[in-house]
Amino acid sequence: MQDCVSNQKSLQPGGEVAGKGLGNIQRRWRGYKIRKYCFNYYYLKNYLRAVSETNEAIREALDEFAEMKAREKKKADLEREEKERTDRARKMHYLLSTKQIPGIYNSPFRKEPDPWEMELRKVRLVREPRPQVKQTCSACPEDWLPCPRHHSLPQAEILPPINRKKCQGPFRQVEEVLAQRYKPMELTLRASEPFTDFKEEREELRRQECACNISDSMFLPFSNYHKNKKYLPLIHSSSKYGPASYGYQSFRDENPRKWICSKDFQSVLPSFELFSKFGKSYSKAGQII
Amino acid sequence: MSQRRVLHVFEQYQNARTQFVQMVAELATRSQNIETLQNAGVISLLRPLLLDVVPTIQQTAALALGRLANYNDDLAEAVVKGDILPQLVYSMAEQNRFYKKAAAFVLRAVGKHSPQLAQAVVDCGALDTLVICLEDFDPGVKEAVSGALGFIARHNAELSQAVVDAGTVPLLVLCIQEPEIALKGVAASALSDISKHSPELAQTVVDAGAIAHLAQMILNPDANLKHQVLMALSQIAKHSVDLAEMVVEAEIFPVVLTCLKDESDHVKKNASTLIREIAKHTPELSQLIVNAGGVAAMIDCIGSCRGNIRLPGIMMLGYVAAHSENLAMAVIISKGVPQLSICLSEEPEDHIKAAAAWALGQIGRHTPEHAKAVAVTNALPVLLSLYMSAGSTEDLQTKCKKAIKNILQKCTYLPALEPFLYDAPPNILKHVVGQFSKVLPHDSKARQLFVTSGGLKKVQEIKAEPGSILQEYINSINNCYPEEIVRYYSPGYSDTLLQRVENYQPPTK
Numbered sequence: 001m002q003d004c005v006s007n008q009k010s011l012q013p014g015g016e017v018a019g020k021g022l023g024n025i026q027r028r029w030r031g032y033k034i035r036k037y038c039f040n041y042y043y044l045k046n047y048l049r050a051v052s053e054t055n056e057a058i059r060e061a062l063d064e065f066a067e068m069k070a071r072e073k074k075k076a077d078l079e080r081e082e083k084e085r086t087d088r089a090r091k092m093h094y095l096l097s098t099k100q101i102p103g104i105y106n107s108p109f110r111k112e113p114d115p116w117e118m119e120l121r122k123v124r125l126v127r128e129p130r131p132q133v134k135q136t137c138s139a140c141p142e143d144w145l146p147c148p149r150h151h152s153l154p155q156a157e158i159l160p161p162i163n164r165k166k167c168q169g170p171f172r173q174v175e176e177v178l179a180q181r182y183k184p185m186e187l188t189l190r191a192s193e194p195f196t197d198f199k200e201e202r203e204e205l206r207r208q209e210c211a212c213n214i215s216d217s218m219f220l221p222f223s224n225y226h227k228n229k230k231y232l233p234l235i236h237s238s239s240k241y242g243p244a245s246y247g248y249q250s251f252r253d254e255n256p257r258k259w260i261c262s263k264d265f266q267s268v269l270p271s272f273e274l275f276s277k278f279g280k281s282y283s284k285a286g287q288i289i
Numbered sequence: 290m291s292q293r294r295v296l297h298v299f300e301q302y303q304n305a306r307t308q309f310v311q312m313v314a315e316l317a318t319r320s321q322n323i324e325t326l327q328n329a330g331v332i333s334l335l336r337p338l339l340l341d342v343v344p345t346i347q348q349t350a351a352l353a354l355g356r357l358a359n360y361n362d363d364l365a366e367a368v369v370k371g372d373i374l375p376q377l378v379y380s381m382a383e384q385n386r387f388y389k390k391a392a393a394f395v396l397r398a399v400g401k402h403s404p405q406l407a408q409a410v411v412d413c414g415a416l417d418t419l420v421i422c423l424e425d426f427d428p429g430v431k432e433a434v435s436g437a438l439g440f441i442a443r444h445n446a447e448l449s450q451a452v453v454d455a456g457t458v459p460l461l462v463l464c465i466q467e468p469e470i471a472l473k474g475v476a477a478s479a480l481s482d483i484s485k486h487s488p489e490l491a492q493t494v495v496d497a498g499a500i501a502h503l504a505q506m507i508l509n510p511d512a513n514l515k516h517q518v519l520m521a522l523s524q525i526a527k528h529s530v531d532l533a534e535m536v537v538e539a540e541i542f543p544v545v546l547t548c549l550k551d552e553s554d555h556v557k558k559n560a561s562t563l564i565r566e567i568a569k570h571t572p573e574l575s576q577l578i579v580n581a582g583g584v585a586a587m588i589d590c591i592g593s594c595r596g597n598i599r600l601p602g603i604m605m606l607g608y609v610a611a612h613s614e615n616l617a618m619a620v621i622i623s624k625g626v627p628q629l630s631i632c633l634s635e636e637p638e639d640h641i642k643a644a645a646a647w648a649l650g651q652i653g654r655h656t657p658e659h660a661k662a663v664a665v666t667n668a669l670p671v672l673l674s675l676y677m678s679a680g681s682t683e684d685l686q687t688k689c690k691k692a693i694k695n696i697l698q699k700c701t702y703l704p705a706l707e708p709f710l711y712d713a714p715p716n717i718l719k720h721v722v723g724q725f726s727k728v729l730p731h732d733s734k735a736r737q738l739f740v741t742s743g744g745l746k747k748v749q750e751i752k753a754e755p756g757s758i759l760q761e762y763i764n765s766i767n768n769c770y771p772e773e774i775v776r777y778y779s780p781g782y783s784d785t786l787l788q789r790v791e792n793y794q795p796p797t798k
Contacts, residue, residue, distance in 0.1 A: 058585050212340045
């Protein structure tokens with residue numbers, strides 16, 4: 001660069017030579033600029049070195065990550081295997097040898113007991129909790145629909161105890177007594193079905209109809225046929241339905257102000273307790289059989 | 290007592306119906322029963338049971354219908370033609386969660402087969418109801434509904450737009466924030482199905498704030514969820530530079546690189562796809578991936594798997610290398626070329642080979658340095674043999690030819706070029722001889738080697754049309770050598786020598 005400039009200075013007077021020098025300067029400058037700013041070899045080299053360093057770092061980090069994952073998986077596998085082993089040992093715990101009798105894994109003809117014997121010895125027997133007896137739902141008629149079981153035959157959740165010794169004496173068969181004792185509670189009709197049953201059923205039906213109705217427009221099968229006819233309602237269906245007012249007001253007058261509560265009493269027929277128990281207990285008409 | 294008897298009749302009837310739907314639902318799980326069921330008119334029998342008073346019967350009937358419709362599109366069409374969808378849709382909004390789940394399952398099963406069936410689902414007003422159910426409290430319902438929406442949106446842009454117009458996207462984004470892993474996965478898959486069709490749809494998903502939540506889930510240990518999330522992100526990023534930049538701004542690098550080391554192949558493939566979709570847009574995005582060490586991780590990933598799983602990775606290397614020579618150099622120093630050559634030679638499937646050939650061509654086409662890096666891995670002969678092989682597909686052949694041409698035009702590494710003189714077809718030979726004609730005038734050592742290795746002899750044997758480019762190249766090679774040696778290696782030289790001997794008149798004394 002320096003010598004080029006001096007060269008140009010020295011060659012200033014001659015026009016031709018000056019042009020040549022100018023070209024020289026421009027060439028040099030172009031080369032310098034390209035190397036410095038556009039394609040800097042050292043910069044590129046550094047960049048590529050940095051990239052390869054990053055690559056190494058990433059490769060290492062990823063390998064580490066994969067290794068960690070593999071280790072975790074291995075650990076989980078081992079744990080699962082161990083648990084399976086313990087469970088199996090727990091199930092086969094009855095094969096453990098006792099003080100008196102050696103178990104099948106502890107053969108007296110062999111020098112050492114089977115390793116499985118040790119496994120069985122190590123394992124601790126855990127008593128499983130008794131399965132909880134499910135509470136039967138209330139026999140409310142509203143929810144008989146989704147669970148039909150409740151109205152089918154009663155299922156005995158707890159089996160009656162067996163191997164009871166037969167008592168001496170004029171007693172009934174044990175099965176019979178137990179069946180009587182463990183039979184599920186049977187409510188009387190009065191208790192099992194409330195009076196409002198009918199009303200509620202109807203309400204429910206209306207709700208269902210509301211919910212399940214696909215189209216609100218009525219189904220009109222012969223719409224064309226009746227198109228031009230005006231529908232004339234019957235007197236019977238168009239007049240107001242109700243009791244005739246004659247005699248009602250005057251003969252059976254009632255004064256609501258004298259009522260003690262706002263609701264009317266409901267008249268209920270008493271049920272015959274005896275009938276609903278017919279054939280189900282030992283007594284017949286109050287007498288022990 | 291009589292009331293009980295009346296009830297008994299009802300109970301019996303109800304038991305029979307329950308048994309019927311349960312049996313049908315069970316039979317519908319096996320494919321060999323389907324035809325018999327269809328011939329027995331099962332669909333018209335199940336239809337009234339959808340309106341049964343007993344919720345369990347309704348649900349089981351819906352489940353059976355769903356299983357039947359899931360099996361093939363004939364049955365799905367039968368469900369549509371039986372006018373069952375309006376019933377389902379109508380009662381879906383008011384029923385309990387089990388029924389909602391079963392109904393969403395039916396809609397999904399019908400909508401998944403074809404765009405027409407999905408359109409039928411949309412036409413019966415299912416989307417509005419599905420959106421209402423998407424706000425349900427129960428995660429199972431949300432999962433089923435998200436699945437149905439995803440299957441509807443999967444087919445084409447119009448259906449996807451319909452799903453978006455129903456206002457599902459914000460709710461799906463809420464779903465991916467739920468704690469249940471399965472729900473997250475299904476919602477992410479639905480979002481990816483929505484956003485895959487057009488940039489506008491993807492933008493809608495982005496505007497709902499999905500990216501941040503999706504990006505957070507990349508580190509989730511569940512493989513299925515990871516796979517869906519990566520899929521969604523790649524479907525968003527594939528459309529435009531802006532969207533890709535938004536995905537990158539969610540700081541998915543270098544976290545996503547860990548997915549390349551995952552045990553599940555699906556996760557690997559989708560992570561590669563995501564990186565490819567980002568890299569393909571601009572040199573800057575590619576640079577970002579290179580700086581994060583993505584290329585090295587990708588090359589390792591390609592080395593660790595086989596078949597279709599490595600395809601996106603191969604393509605990603607090609608895209609990165611295509612952008613600029615510096616990036617191609619970065620691929621080379623990350624040891625990408627040997628891995629690609631291995632893919633080229635050991636993969637059995639042609640489309641993967643084609644991708645590898647394309648990527649190699651992109652790497653080698655920049656400068657002689659790049660071309661040499663490709664040539665020293667012995668990729669050129671493999672490319673040539675694939676190009677010449679009759680068993681290769683047309684696509685593979687054109688890709689190989691292009692790659693060979695790209696590399697040869699820059700290659701000045703003569704030892705790699707020389708074998709081509711012997712077994713290349715004329716259209717490639719032209720480029721090879723051209724390279725020799727460019728290098729030899731400036732390199733005396735190469736000139737010497739060219740003669741001793743028999744290259745010059747081979748060149749003399751080439752029959753070229755006078756006046757063609759090939760002939761020009763040959764002439765310029767010949768001009769580098771003294772005339773005698775050229776003549777010496779020309780075919781028929783021995784004959785002319787003998788001729789001269791014959792004609793020679795020894796000087797008589």
